[in-house]
Amino acid sequence: MIIKEISNLLDCTVLCCEEHLGSDVHTACGSDMMSDVLAYVKDQAVLLTGLLNPQVVRTAEMMDIICIVFVRGKIPDQTVIGLAEEKGIVILSTKARMYEACGILYESGLRGGANV
Amino acid sequence: MSIVQKYAISGDDFSRAGEASSAIKNKLKQMGFSPEVIRNVSIAAYEGEINAVIHANGGEITVTVEPEAISIVISDTGGGIPDIGLAMQEGYTTASDNIRALGFGAGMGLPNMKKYADEFDIQSEVGKGTVITMKIYAKR
Ligand SMILES: Nc1ncnc2c1ncn2[C@@H]1O[C@H](COP(=O)(O)OP(=O)(O)OP(=O)(O)O)[C@@H](O)[C@H]1O
Numbered sequence: 515m516i517i518k519e520i521s522n523l524l525d526c527t528v529l530c531c532e533e534h535l536g537s538d539v540h541t542a543c544g545s546d547m548m549s550d551v552l553a554y555v556k557d558q559a560v561l562l563t564g565l566l567n568p569q570v571v572r573t574a575e576m577m578d579i580i581c582i583v584f585v586r587g588k589i590p591d592q593t594v595i596g597l598a599e600e601k602g603i604v605i606l607s608t609k610a611r612m613y614e615a616c617g618i619l620y621e622s623g624l625r626g627g628a629n630v
Numbered sequence: 631m632s633i634v635q636k637y638a639i640s641g642d643d644f645s646r647a648g649e650a651s652s653a654i655k656n657k658l659k660q661m662g663f664s665p666e667v668i669r670n671v672s673i674a675a676y677e678g679e680i681n682a683v684i685h686a687n688g689g690e691i692t693v694t695v696e697p698e699a700i701s702i703v704i705s706d707t708g709g710g711i712p713d714i715g716l717a718m719q720e721g722y723t724t725a726s727d728n729i730r731a732l733g734f735g736a737g738m739g740l741p742n743m744k745k746y747a748d749e750f751d752i753q754s755e756v757g758k759g760t761v762i763t764m765k766i767y768a769k770r
Pocket residue numbers: 549550677681682685686706708709710711717718722723724725733734735736737738739740741760
């Protein structure tokens with residue numbers, strides 16, 4: 515799935531790095547705890563979170579995550595967006611809640627990549 | 631040939647935590663290490679950097695880059711860890727609700743560091759501080 519499809523499925527606002535909307539995404543993970551995210555490395559992943567601080571972008575940077583989706587209509591402040599821009603990480607914001615957002619993406623074929 | 635770099639970790643600005651790890655990541659990218667090796671170093675360094683900020687009021691990271699391996703030493707002069715065995719368990723944390731609201735305090739940082747490093751050592755003394763030494767092999 516490309517990032518553009520995620521954006522369409524979740525009716526997102528694109529906050530930065532629009533030029534990367536054509537990039538391919540293979541897996542997704544949703545969490546507000548960054549060390550939980552840091553435990554599961556997957557290639558070309560998207561992160562869904564309700565957390566708004568710069569550490570979300572830092573976490574994505576360390577893990578080579580290429581897209582962050584902020585749920586519940588949250589918009590991070592300009593320093594967070596600026597940091598993502600610098601790192602080439604696409605930032606999306608959706609009105610959907612975490613559970614719904616993950617469910618919609620899962621149903622559309624984007625899986626978590628972890629062995630349950 | 632080896633390159634040694636030192637980075638200070640500021641203890642009073644959580645929003646800047648991760649800058650040292652980010653600088654390390656950029657440096658390793660320029661040097662042409664594989665993405666997997668760089669990611670393992672970045673995550674291990676970042677978890678250590680965050681711990682130094684939230685549990686020890688800052689510290690220092692020293693990175694030594696050699697062709698066959700990257701070593702990371704994270705040291706602080708914070709309160710130390712009374713029971714290292716306990717601290718190494720997944721899910722064990724002493725983080726406050728404030729820290730959890732910032733997205734940390736899952737008790738996963740030390741286990742993650744151990745997982746991503748090929749060699750891992752932790753020394754800590756209550757009242758003196760903590761030193762974590764990690765090595766990641768450059769599988770090129
Ligand atoms: N540098 C340190 N100085 C003092 N105590 C530490 C230090 N690093 C870790 N600890 C102690 O060990 C515990 C476990 O650390 P760990 O990194 O595994 O989890 P955490 O930091 O609490 O949460 P997370 O890493 O998931 O955000 C911490 O809660 C803290 O009590």
